[in-house]
Structures are given as C-alpha cells and as structure tokens.
C-alpha cells in the first residue's frame with residue numbers, strides 16, 4: 587500500500603511533515619552536502635537580521651539534563667550577504683525553503699521581508715518573535731499578543747508569500763499569542779521556541795553559558811511543547827507547526843495527534859543530520875502497518891476520553 591505523507595499548511599504544501607528547524611540547519615546549503623534535503627518537507631534558515639550579527643560571547647552551548655542550552659544570540663550573516671551569497675543557490679536545494687527573520691524592532695521585520703521579496707526560490711517566512719537569548723526584541727515580541735498581531739499584520743502587508751509566526755513557550759498561555767498571530771494574518775503558527783533555562787558548574791559557581799540563562803531545547807522539552815501545541819491547536823483555525831524535543835517518528839505522531847499539521851526537528855539534527863529520512867521511513871512504515879492511507883488522518887485525533895482538563899484555556 588502506498589501511503590501519503592504529504593501535508594498542507596494553508597497555501598503551502600509539503601511532501602512530508604518534517605521541517606528542519608531554524609538555527610539547526612544552517613542556511614540550508616551546508617547540510618545538503620551530508621544529507622539529502624529531499625528527505626525533508628522543508629527547512630527553515632538560521633534567523634536573518636537586517637545586518638550581520640556576531641551573537642553572544644562564548645561559551646554559547648552547554649549540555650544540560652539530556653538537553654541543550656544555547657545562547658547563540660542569533661549570530662547570522664545579515665540580509666545583504668544572505669541575498670548575495672545564499673539566496674541564489676536555494677532553489678537548487680530541492681525542498682521547501684522558509685526564511686526565518688529576527689529583528690530588534692518591528693519596522694525592521696518589514697524592511698527585511700521587503701528585501702527578501704527580491705529573491706526567487708523562497709516559499710515563505712518564519713517570523714522569529716521568540717528568541718530568549720537576545721537583549722532587544724526576541725521573545726518580548728511574542729510575549730505581548732498586541733505586538734504579535736501588529737507585527738504579523740505589518741509583514742502580511744508586505745508579502746503574499748506564506749508566513750508563520752514562531753511563538754515563545756515562556757508565557758502563561760500560548761493561546762493568546764496564537765490567536766493574535768492568526769488575527770494579524772499569519773498562515774500558520776510555529777511553536778515552541780526554546781524555554782528559558784540555566785546550567786551551573788557547582789565547582790566554579792559559574793553559569794555554563796556566558797549570558798547566564800539561555801534557550802533550552804532537546805528531548806526534555808517535548809512534554810511542554812506537546813501541551814503548548816495542544817493549547818494553540820484548540821483555539822486557531824490556521825495550521826500549527828509543532829517543535830520541541832523530537833527525536834523519533836513516534837514523537838512526530840504524538841505532535842500530530844495533539845493537533846500539529848507538521849513538525850520541526852532542531853537539536854536532534856546535530857546528533858544525526860540524516861534523521862529526517864529515518865523519521866519519514868518510520869512514519870510510512872507505521873501508516874502502512876495500520877492501514878492508514880494518509881498522514882493527514884492523524885492530525886488532531888487525540889482521544890481525551892472526555893477527561894477533565896486542568897488549566898487549559900480552550
């Protein structure tokens with residue numbers, strides 16, 4: 587039986603639901619040398635800013651509790667160099683290309699997206715409004731639903747390309763942020779970005795990343811991410827893209843069952859750049875063994891058994 591892994595994120599169709607997450611797949615060209623991008627439904631570039639950013643001082647990475655703390659601080663080449671050096675080569679990568687944009691103030695998002703509109707081969711944008719390890723902007727944008735809505739609205743006015751807003755989990759409720767992104771005209775919402783985390787060396791009494799706190803990612807954040815995706819999927823009509831701690835095809839199914847239409851894989855790519863092919867193989871095998879023709883049949887099928895849900899505003 588041939589199974590269909592294709593998913594639809596509003597106007598954007600993907601050959602399968604696996605997307606490489608921003609910051610964990612370079613600019614898309616580097617990984618193409620070691621793993622087949624054809625295994626991916628799409629990839630998201632490292633977040634691009636108006637000019638080159640050097641990021642935070644080292645150390646910027648620390649392992650912690652089976653996960654990773656990073657304080658990269660959105661180091662990137664800036665939109666000018668991206669347009670000159672990377673964008674012309676993106677069409678040849680052979681999968682959907684989504685460019686992540688991160689800025690310090692709202693107007694800059696408009697300007698960067700306007701410039702990116704010049705380039706062909708870009709299928710959409712992910713607005714990173716949720717980075718926890720930068721001083722200005724970052725997760726402050728998506729912590730405020732009014733700002734989220736306004737920012738998405740402004741970008742929406744500048745492009746007819748597909749747009750998703752990437753939300754922070756570092757809030758009491760992601761429902762408000764998701765609704766705000768939808769109201770602003772986003773085609774989808776992506777969640778979660780990293781949790782604020784901290785690692786300490788008890789011998790030196792020093793924090794393990796130079797910024798003291800950083801963004802926590804990897805397997806330990808999966809339960810938090812599932813809860814946030816479930817919460818968001820219950821309040822918006824636009825597709826939700828689930829992110830957080832995915833390492834196996836079973837994880838992908840869990841995210842889709844709670845309501846994600848696609849997922850992103852981040853930290854796990856550092857350990858195994860070929861993981862996307864393993865995930866799609868596993869998903870196809872499962873669907874086939876269960877006699878399920880399309881992965882779309884899985885989306886939003888959580889059976890709560892009518893359970894009383896504590897503290898989930900739906």
Ligand SMILES: Cc1cc2nc3c(=O)[nH]c(=O)nc-3n(C[C@H](O)[C@H](O)[C@H](O)COP(=O)(O)O)c2cc1C
Nearest residue numbers: 607608609633656714778779803804830831852853
């Ligand atoms: C080293 C590193 C760099 C990251 N850089 C970005 C970034 O530039 N933009 C962004 O939106 N998210 C960034 N992220 C967050 C990931 O895209 C993802 O949301 C998060 O790591 C959770 O997924 P995971 O547990 O699969 O890694 C970064 C994560 C890591 C580990």
